[in-house]
Structure formats: C-alpha cells, structure tokens
Amino acid sequence: MEGILMSILGAIATFLLAFVVGMTYGGIRRKVIARVQNRYGPPIYQNFIDAFKLFSKTTAVHHGAMHLLGPAFLMVSAVVALMIIPVLRDNIWFTNLNFKGDLIFLIYIMTFGPLGMALGAGQTGNPNSAIGVTRGLSQMVGFEIPWVMALVALMIKYNTTSVVDLMNVQNEVGQWLIFQNPFAFVAAILASLGMFRYAPFNIVGAPTELASGPASENGGKFLFTMMSAGSVFAFVKLTLLVDVFFGGASNLIELVIKTFLLYMIPVMYGVVNPRYRTEQAVTYFWGWPLLFGFLAIIYSVYF
Amino acid sequence: MDYGIYQDKLTRIVTDIARSHSLWILAYGTGCGAIEVPATMTSRYDAERLGVRGAATPRQADVLMITGYLTVKTLKRVIRVYEQMQDPKYVIGFGSCAVNGGMYWDSYNTIKQLDLYLPVDVYISGCMPRPEAVLEGFAKLQEQIRAGEARGATKYKDNLDYYRGNQKKIIKNWDFPDYNW
Numbered sequence: 397m398e399g400i401l402m403s404i405l406g407a408i409a410t411f412l413l414a415f416v417v418g419m420t421y422g423g424i425r426r427k428v429i430a431r432v433q434n435r436y437g438p439p440i441y442q443n444f445i446d447a448f449k450l451f452s453k454t455t456a457v458h459h460g461a462m463h464l465l466g467p468a469f470l471m472v473s474a475v476v477a478l479m480i481i482p483v484l485r486d487n488i489w490f491t492n493l494n495f496k497g498d499l500i501f502l503i504y505i506m507t508f509g510p511l512g513m514a515l516g517a518g519q520t521g522n523p524n525s526a527i528g529v530t531r532g533l534s535q536m537v538g539f540e541i542p543w544v545m546a547l548v549a550l551m552i553k554y555n556t557t558s559v560v561d562l563m564n565v566q567n568e569v570g571q572w573l574i575f576q577n578p579f580a581f582v583a584a585i586l587a588s589l590g591m592f593r594y595a596p597f598n599i600v601g602a603p604t605e606l607a608s609g610p611a612s613e614n615g616g617k618f619l620f621t622m623m624s625a626g627s628v629f630a631f632v633k634l635t636l637l638v639d640v641f642f643g644g645a646s647n648l649i650e651l652v653i654k655t656f657l658l659y660m661i662p663v664m665y666g667v668v669n670p671r672y673r674t675e676q677a678v679t680y681f682w683g684w685p686l687l688f689g690f691l692a693i694i695y696s697v698y699f
Numbered sequence: 700m701d702y703g704i705y706q707d708k709l710t711r712i713v714t715d716i717a718r719s720h721s722l723w724i725l726a727y728g729t730g731c732g733a734i735e736v737p738a739t740m741t742s743r744y745d746a747e748r749l750g751v752r753g754a755a756t757p758r759q760a761d762v763l764m765i766t767g768y769l770t771v772k773t774l775k776r777v778i779r780v781y782e783q784m785q786d787p788k789y790v791i792g793f794g795s796c797a798v799n800g801g802m803y804w805d806s807y808n809t810i811k812q813l814d815l816y817l818p819v820d821v822y823i824s825g826c827m828p829r830p831e832a833v834l835e836g837f838a839k840l841q842e843q844i845r846a847g848e849a850r851g852a853t854k855y856k857d858n859l860d861y862y863r864g865n866q867k868k869i870i871k872n873w874d875f876p877d878y879n880w
Contacts (some may be wrong), residue, residue, distance in 0.1 A: 426747075435745040441719070442750060447719040449761075454786040522754075608755035615758035615785045687751045 407479060410490045414478050416605030418627025419443045420519045425663050432667045447623055453616035466516015467621035473509030474629040477502060480562050481635050482560055485644040497557045499547055517610035528609020532600040539590030545689030547578060553696035559639050560620035566643040574641040580692035581641045585661060586685035591633060594666035597677050634658050719844040720750040725760035730767015732794040735827050742831040750808055751837055757783040768796035768809045774816060775870050779793040782878050788852050791836055795826040815865045818851035
C-alpha cells in the first residue's frame with residue numbers, strides 16, 4: 397500500500413518537475429531569441445503567465461469529439477513517455493515504470509501524440525490545419541529514420557533495449573556513450589532538431605505562413621494543454637538524450653545543467669536560421685543525419 | 700465567516716494580472732496603421748517585454764487591433780473575426796480613422812466611428828500614432844484590465860441588439876451565422 401502511494405506521489409512530483417523545467421526552458425528560449433534579435437525580451441517566467449491566462453479563457457466552441465481529444469492525446473503521450481524515462485539514476489523519488497524493451501516502446505509513444513493531434517486538427521476543418529498536418533507527417537518520416545537508427549545502433553552494440561541497462565553500461569565502463577559511439581549521438585541530435593520543431597524545422601506551426609497550422613482552431617484551454625504537453629515533452633526528449641548519451645544524472649542540478657546545455661543546441665541552431673520548405677526539411681534529414689545513422693550501425697557491428 | 704467572496708476576489712485579481720501581462724494581439728492590417736505594428740514589435744520598441752505578442756488566429760487572440768480605416772467590406776470580416784475570438788477579448792481602435800473617420804470622414808464606403816459597431820476599450824489617436832503611442836495604448840489597456848474595467852466583450856453581449864442594428868444598417872448583404880458565445 398505504501399509502495400503504491402509512493403508511486404503516485406512520485407508520478408505527481410515527476411510531472412511537476414517536468415512542467416516547471418520545460419516551461420522555464422521555453423521562457424529562456426524566448427529570452428535568447430530576443431537577445432539575438434537585439435531586443436530586451438520577455439521575462440523568463442512569461443510562459444507561466446501565458447499558460448495561466450490561456451487556462452483562464454473561456455471555450456465557447458468546439459468542433460467535435462476528436463477536436464477535444466487532440467490536445468489530450470499530446471498530453472497523454474508526453475506523460476506516458478515521462479513515466480518510463482528514468483529522471484535520475486537510482487532514485488526512489490521519481491517514478492520510473494521501466495521495463496525490458498522500453499526503448500522500443502518510447503520510439504512508438506513519442507510519435508503517438510502528434511498523430512492524435514493530427515486527427516484532432518483534421519476535425520476542425522480548417523485548411524491551415526490540414527496543410528500543417530501533412531507537413532508534420534512528412535517531416536516525421538524524415539527525422540524518425542536517423543533517430544531510430546541511432547537508437548538501434550546502441551541496441552545492437554550493447555544487446556539491450558532498456559534505457560536503464562544503457563545507463564548501467566555507461567556506469568560500468570566509466571565512459572559516456574557519446575564517446576563510445578559518437579556517430580549515434582550526432583544522428584540522434586540532428587534528428588532531435590526536427591523533433592523540437594524549432595526553426596528551421598518549424599514548418600508545422602509556421603505562424604506567419606500557416607496561421608500556426610494544427611493549432612489554428614485551438615484557443616484558450618486547448619492551447620494551454622498543448623503548451624503544457626509541449627513543455628513536458630521537451631523535458632522528456634532532453635532527459636532521454638541525457639540518459640542515453642550522457643550517463644544520466646545523479647542529482648537535479650546535474651540534470652538541469654546537462655539538459656540545458658543540450659537544449660541550447662536546437663535553440664541556437666534555430667535563432668540563426670530561417671524556415672525550410674517541407675521537401676528541404678525531409679531531404680535534410682535524409683542527408684547527413686541518415687549517413688551518421690548508417691555509420692553508427694556499422695561502427696556498432698564491426699568495432 | 701464566509702470566505703467565498705474573498706476567494707473570488709483573490710482569483711479575479713490574480714487572473715486579471717495574468718491577463719494584463721499576456722496580451723496576444725491579432726493585428727489584421729485593415730488600413731495603413733498596420734505599418735506601425737512591426738516597428739512596435741521589433742528591436743527598438745520591443746513590445747514582447749510587456750507580454751504583448753502576435754497571435755496567429757482569432758481563436759488564440761485576446762486583443763483585436765483595428766489599425767486604420769474600415770471599409771464596409773472589411774467591417775463585415777472584422778465583425779466575423781471579433782465574434783470568433785474567445786472571452787475575455789479587447790478591442791484597440793488605432794489611429795484617427797478608427798476614432799472619427801480621419802481623412803475618410805466624407806468617404807462613401809468607409810465607416811466613421813468604430814464605437815458604433817464594436818465595443819472599443821482603448822483608442823490610440825494619431826495619424827499615424829508612433830510606436831511610443833501604441834505602447835502607451837497597451838499600458839492603458841493593461842491598467843484597465845487590472846482595474847477590471849475592460850469589459851468590452853460583456854458590453855457587446857448585453858447590447859447585442861444595438862450593435863447588430865448598427866451593423867445591419869451598414870452591411871446590406873447580411874449573411875452571418877448567429878453569435879456563438
């Protein structure tokens with residue numbers, strides 16, 4: 397009984413941590429973009445104010461059941477992925493529903509949210525949403541391939557499909573996987589550029605071009621859910637990369653430092669780049685990231 | 700003792716502060732005034748530090764900026780856009796044309812006074828109002844929201860017959876769906 401209570405409290409704590417860290421990172425990103433554009437920029441807690449305001453808005457219209465469920469799918473996917481990823485190494489406070497094969501499950505569940513959102517956006521009937529969805533799915537075809545290849549390379553090399561086992565491998569050898577298989581890391585980080593959907597890969601949202609794409613009919617509480625899910629999901633992706641390539645973290649400060657430095661890669665890549673067209677984005681991912689994915693697998697098999 | 704009143708009051712104060720610091724504007728360039736909006740948003744005046752940000756669609760927006768004259772044709776679209784926005788919503792009338800017609804005061808197909816057709820919370824006068832004036836308009840709107848005085852949307856609901864009457868007088872081919880609260 398105590399174990400169950402502990403797990404539930406741990407799940408809530410994990411979620412709150414992911415929410416706060418993800419939202420703050422989003423605020424820092426806005427500040428960084430502003431400083432690069434020689435502006436003062438909003439305060440780093442601006443995202444919390446925006447989220448609170450969105451939550452306090454009324455919702456007068458909806459376009460049917462799938463439209464209501466779309467943002468919920470995003471949230472569910474983010475939370476399930478969060479519950480599976482070990483936030484800290486050997487820690488009883490944060491929930492970790494880890495099992496053999498969770499790396500494969502993560503590959504699936506991380507695409508589940510956007511697919512649910514695609515269904516929800518389809519029901520709104522807004523042409524911008526439909527264009528955004530097709531663009532998003534095309535882009536997903538692009539970045540999923542190097543992403544999966546990077547993870548498969550690690551699976552082949554260490555003969556495991558569990559995130560915890562990969563963390564243990566790094567502990568035993570005393571060397572992070574980024575040094576043991578650098579090609580896999582390069583492929584994964586290039587794929588994560590697309591996964592974050594920041595410029596130049598923000599072809600789905602594209603506020604000035606598509607009127608924010610799949611989100612265009614969602615205001616108020618819908619947008620609040622999408623924003624929170626996005627923040628949690630950003631934390632999930634960063635923690636997964638830290639766990640797999642940087643040996644995880646043994647305390648929160650280490651986790652925040654590692655995830656923040658990783659987060660700055662897509663942010664910094666984004667602030668100096670304009671937006672790609674869809675076919676440019678897909679060919680980007682099928683170029684160098686795919687080559688690094690192949691190199692990672694060859695390296696795993698023969699070395 | 701009944702704490703409900705204090706709770707409501709506290710909630711309202713916190714919500715109003717959050718709303719005033721997060722204004723997502725829908726700046727449809729209805730007239731030449733839209734040229735001042737980029738200047739307000741970019742590096743020299745940087746409205747984002749006050750929480751003012753562009754929104755992509757009416758559903759996501761809080762503030763509708765009417766940046767200049769409204770022809771009868773545009774008015775129809777603007778009313779449709781305003782009714783698609785979700786509560787709470789505010790309207791900023793921007794430039795002389797929105798106040799009293801400006802240089803179009805005797806034009807045959809522009810409206811002269813925006814207040815008759817949509818509830819305006821803040822007017823920014825000038826032709827053109829400079830970005831300083833626009834920022835002051837935002838500050839004024841923030842003050843109004845914090846004081847709980849920016850009730851344009853409620854006014855519109857309460858006096859819907861009055862506004863509809865005025866709108867229908869101008870727009871001849873009226874084919875709108877009913878207002879969806």
